[in-house]
Amino acid sequence: MAGGMTHKRFNPGAGGWYRGTALYQMMALSGPAPRQLSLVPPDPWPGDAHLGQELLNNRFRFAGQIFFGDVPPWLEKSASAPWLVEMHGFDWLRHLRATGGDAARRQARVLVSHWLDLFGKRWHPVAWAPDILATRIAAWIGQHDFFLASADDQLRARIFDSLARQVRFLEHAVPGRLKGTALLGTIKGMVYGGICLNGLSRVTDRARALLNRELPKQVLPDGGHIEHSPAAQLLVLRHLIDIRGCYRAGREDVPEAVQHAIDRMTPTLRFFRHGDGGLALFNGAQEGEAVLIDTVLGQADARGRPLKSTPHIGFERITAGRTCLLMDVGTPPAPGLDEHAHAGTLSFEMSVGRERLVVNCGAHPGDQGVWRQALAATAAHSTLAIDDTNSSGVNEDGGLSRRPSKVQCLRQDGDEGTLVDAHHDGYFDRGSIIHHRRLFLAETGEDLRGQDKLTGTPGHEFAIRFHLHPGVRVATLEDDAALLLRLPSGALWKFRASGAFIETADSIYLGQGADPRPTTQIVLRGATQLGETLVKWGFRREGSDIDT
Structure with missing residues (x-):
């Protein structure tokens, strides 16, 4: 198989060949098929009418990719694994439902019927992957009243026969791997x-x-x-x-x-x-x-x-005044549960009211290849990186190859504010380096003070990054040791640092959708010294809405 179908998630394992045989289809999956549902479970989730309109026009936009044509591209060779998962899962039926009208209902039936023609009684590692198949079962049942209740008897019989076969398949295949x-x-x-x-x-x-x-x-x-x-x-x-x-x-x-x-x-x-x-x-x-x-x-x-x-799960949340701060202070998830894990240990995000100030770069819906390597990297997070490497090893097709063995955190809440003191050993193999980070948010929410300390061998370059939300404007002040940050509301914050060279650089933000938005990052650069290396920095709210 080409394209996304080579992804490890579609590897059926040793028993995959048998599931494709006529004997398995006859012995394990055959049986009486119901003629109707005994009930339709509630579906409270909203659909997207815009996406539904695209589906009406045979445009299949999933996981940051779009393919189109008169024949549904079920096995498009250039499709990523996440695109194939969504395409075959049929959870998008609710988008057609949100569009409304008979045209949407007919299109839903056409697409379901076409899938049945190709895969209804023929096993395929993508179409019959257990988790995809289960999503499809829930979608066909949950959207029954939208696209199936008024369908002709022949289509209804085909769908109910297929549903029964798919449920029996799950009975044999789950939990598997x-x-x-x-x-x-x-x-x-x-x-x-x-x-x-x-x-x-x-x-x-x-x-x-x-x-x-x-x-x-x-x-x-x-x-x-x-x-x-x-x-x-x-x-x-x-x-x-x-x-x-x-x-x-x-x-x-x-x-x-x-x-x-x-x-x-x-x-x-x-x-x-x-x-x-x-x-x-x-x-x-x-x-x-x-x-x-x-x-x-x-x-x-x-x-x-x-x-x-x-x-x-290793996170801290500090709220004070209108400020909210979230920090990753835990070990990454265990192998097998880390498909979407990032190398963002000790990174933090900060928002003021409804406006985000400090962010991580986010994630791409496809979450594979170059996008995963870039956005799961330590450099895509508001934390410290050593020698331009990651604190956890990032695999291109998902998961982590290595991770910190020890991440510890102590929190102290007091009358003057909250202190979080954490450290991790993700860089211990690079000169026995330990990264310590302390964050203190004052009780007013208008003064965040940070400290990054490195212990270990000297001569290793470090970069401490603070990715800013695209809505934040940055101006350099005369002394070059401070930056003025303006939020969309006009609120001003001053950033100061000591113990490292301060600069700004381009960054991207993928907080929504598949199209990255350009933004700015603050970077503090330096090299480890003999003994202990200490960098101090802070964000402080400034005056009122004066023009920059």
Whole structure:
């Protein structure tokens, strides 16, 4: 296979050849097919009418790539793995639903029918990847009333026969090698299929057992998801809300593990939000849509204010006045759960009210190749890098090759403000270097003081980066040791530093979509000295809205 299909996520393993045989298709997947759904679970999530209009015009825009043509490009050779995942998952049916009208309904049927022609009874490592298949089951069932309720009998029969075969496939294939968010999304497909399709209730029992096993492992005591990503936090909480909704619609008892996970995860999702309602940009996350995040929090129906610390996934949140600061102070997620992990240890983001000031560069929807190498790198985060290398090894096709073995953090909250003191050994193999970072945010929220200390051998170059949001304007002051930063509202902040050379450089910001926005970064450069190297810096709110 060419293009994205060579990605490791589509490797079917040793049993892949057997799943493609006629014997497997006949023995394992055949059986009676239901004629209708026993119920349609609720689908509270908004679609995007603009994307729906593109689908109407046979333009398939997913994961930062777009392909088009009269024949759907299911196996486009130049498509990335994330594009193929979305294309075959059919979660985009809700975008057609948002467009509305008979044309959208007909297009949905045409695309589903075409997929059935090619893959309905023919196994393929992409089309039948368990997590993709489960997403498709949930999409076809969840959007039943939109595109299928009024379809002709022949198409309905084909779809229900395929749904039954796909659910039986999951019964045999799961959990396999799936972990993390992919496994929970796959269990959701099993819940939907087992509850909504007559004759497959045994799959529901299997899904319940998997939920009771997985959720205590994946949702940690601080409510954080084990992948340490705000994006994963949002996605898993959506999956759990859908699973709970399906159980309730079927008048079945919701597994206690599901409700407990929702209750714990909801405050932690709030933890990851900036004042503009979007998410912090750690470990493959973009800002997301504030409306969707609000919807998820509303549907969760779980109380709980944002936490100050999430020690199990390793983040700190400081709020004072109108300022919010989020900092990564944990070890990266474990191998197998680190597909979207970044080398951003001890990086931080800072927002003032609804305006972001200091950011990380974000993530590309494709999250592969050069984009992953660039945006997962330490240099794409507001932290310190040694010798232009990464604090964790970044793999081009996902995951980390190495990581710090020790990251420690101490927090002190006092009347005058909050101090976070952390260090990591991600550069220990480069001259036994340890990076210590201290951040103190005054109780007014208008004075952030930072200190980066390096211990180890001398002669190693370092760069401390502060990526600024594209809305921030930068002006150099006369003494060249300070910068004046102006937010879109006109609020002014002064940046000062000592112990390193200060400069500004170009940067990019990928907080939304696939198109990077140009922006600016502040860089403090120097070299390690014998013994201890110390750099001090700070952001302080200035006066009022004077013109720069």
